[in-house]
Amino acid sequence: MSNEEGTNRRDFLKTCVAGSIVLGSSDALAFGKSAKSRVVIAKDAMLRGKDSAIDPTRLSAMLDRAMQAFYGAKDALGPWKRLVRPGQVVGLKINSLVGPAFCTNPILVEVITQRLQQAGIKPYDIVIWDRKNSELEHAGFRLSSVAGRVRCMGSDAIGYEDVPEKYGVASCCLSKILTRTCDVVINVPMLKDHWSAGLSCSLKNMYGVINNPTQCHATGCNPAVADVNMLPTIRKKIIFTVCDATSACYHGGPFYKPEYVWTPDTLIVGSDRVALDSTAVHIIERKRAELGLKTLEAEGRPPLYLATAADAQHLLGTNDPKRISLLEV
């Protein structure tokens, strides 16, 4: 596995523009002082039809645009072929916590599974997963473990490891879907305000991987979010993030409060989860400012875990805007 990841990284580094190195895995920053983490924001003002339903074709095109911009690829499959290899079991860690109206969009998940299959991943080697079977079903995903089809399952059905992995304040038993089923995982979170942590996006989505998220919410989830992301299996296997910001909430998260939901019609992609989240939080802050709401900091809930994740002890990525190469497509 590590060889394959290493190959991915090498292949990718060859194609990267000098000075904007982006890694196939977002763990420890292995780049020099001049390197930058790339984050791509793709938007489509015409994403929705008259009934405000998402047009799958446009969403698919938006994802392709984002991925191609990230990898500097000429065709839609290039990025996926660099990201995964046939024979690997690829997990898609979604966010289905609060039900059908506010979860990772099933159309986006479907588009990703199509691209993975086109890149040579067998349907059964794709695993859509989250915490619970009941949450996945409620959110509109069909559970499956049938041979020949894309799998979809909750960690509660498969179980958690008996022995915890530990880092800092995090001592967590990880989902066996992460530890045993998947070789690599693409993180597919949503963009949400979080009433105590400030932001729930790619780093916070890892709370859906552990057995004890409730114990990791003290002090605005800081340093717990950073520490959870330092757990060895999470660092090793989470290789990329496609953040679904087609719908997002600027207040009241992580729950479904429709009064605070809006539709940025945006995808954010990247391999540095700290850089991605540091970019994503500005989208929420801009919306709050537009509506005359206080900043997250003024409300006493800035996402402090971003700085922790970037510090010298964690080195999970960068939260320094000068070290983030932001592309909007």
Add this chain to the structure above:
Amino acid sequence: MMVRTRLWAVAFIALILAVLIAAGCKHQGAVSALPQSNEVPGWEKTSETRTFTAANLSDYIDGGAEQYLKAGFKGVSTSEYKFQGKIEAVADVYVMSDPNAAKSIFEADPTGTAKSIPLGDAARLFSQSLVFRDGPNLVRIAAYQAGDDTPQNLTQLAQGIEKRLSK
């Protein structure tokens, strides 16, 4: 001396039982605050009522339980509804420790585009949701779909809940 000790023990156990029964009744109140199908015209109750206590609130609102627990939380009951087969919604009835606890949660959120409506002690109606507090109860109804009639339909469901709470 021994008889006296026993009497105290019996009295203590009786007191504990009374408190537990009272708490149970209170929680039962939250359960029964959710209207049955067509009790409010057009609204069908489409799921079993689920209840959560302080011990397992995080199973329902993981990541947000702390906010309610800090304010003073006793229990929540929730059920899904559907209006005339079109609008789906979820209704939550939170029972807080006292009216101030319900008020603190209610007022923690910005009013935004809400319309104030006469319901309970205070109520906010949005295009796709309705929140009101009534004594120690905090009620939240969120629709999954938007529609011109959604606010009016949500209001009717909320009135059904208020009616049950006042019994």
